[in-house]
Amino acid sequence: MKPIRRITPLLLLAAALLGAAPAAPRPVEAPVPHAAWSWPLEPRPAVAHPFDPPERPWLSGHRGVDLAASAGTTVGAPAPGTVVFVGWVVDRPVVTIDHGDGLRSSFEPVDSPLAVGVEVEKEAPLGTLGSADAGHCAPAACLHWGVRRGDEYVDPLQFIEDRRPSVLLPWAGPP
Template sequence: MLLVLVHPGALSPAAAAPAGWAWPVSPRPAVERHFEAPAKKWLPGHRGVDLHAPPGTEVRAPQAGTVSFTGVVVDREVLTIDHGDGHRSSFEPVDAAVRSGDRVARGQVVGHVAEPGHGPGGTAVHWGVREADEYVNPLQFVLDLRPSVLLPVPERE
């Protein structure tokens, strides 16, 4: 029996990554550190992804929304956009080009990666997404993260 590896998007293209979201950094960046959900809300994890984006790189709204916060948290400049339906994106470190209360469009420049950037090399921006009060993997909004499926291929006679 022959098995064929099929990407789920090939089976149902409409079920791919949610429509309407875009990468916050362009061109599509490398992911320097992936999302790591904590075992419990209070335990360590990585509640977002670090996207390769050296200081000065434009940061764009991945979805339309309203800026709900710009300011310093601990020692980092943070920008948060409320996209509605319980979804909020946060970016750090970002020199904001917008203010709290501003409406932003998908793809609009909302700031620039601040100096120094995020991560060990200072060449990234951290992107976190919350659904209600839970952090989720931001990549699910720009990529199809469903696992590939092996399907049997009927034998030919």
């Protein structure tokens, strides 16, 4: 812990009499925010099922979001990163990207031609959404998108940069 440096009026007076200016306190560097992510599907998809984590890590819950889409839809990288997994988990194809800063995102069911170690740019195609029977939204198709920070699942939507402009709607006044 750094000591607190105070510049008191007495110290300023002493510095002025001696002809020296006291050193200004160094600014505290703010952490660089993680760049905003884009939606992994275009156009912007409807959220079929929101993030709903369990109260305890070992309990059941929904550790990601489900985005409505049709089978065969192209799935893009929401942020740059490195492909760290492409393969099957239980009964569906999964792609996982390491975005750095402890963040990893996974997408399922996604049929992908990519190999582990491939660097992807933001919005680069990862593959295509698999059939409805390969996902947990059956009979409808959806993309399950999960994000982990270390071992903790977090809401993927918190990273999205919403590109729609703000619009003021007419107000009819109080009811």
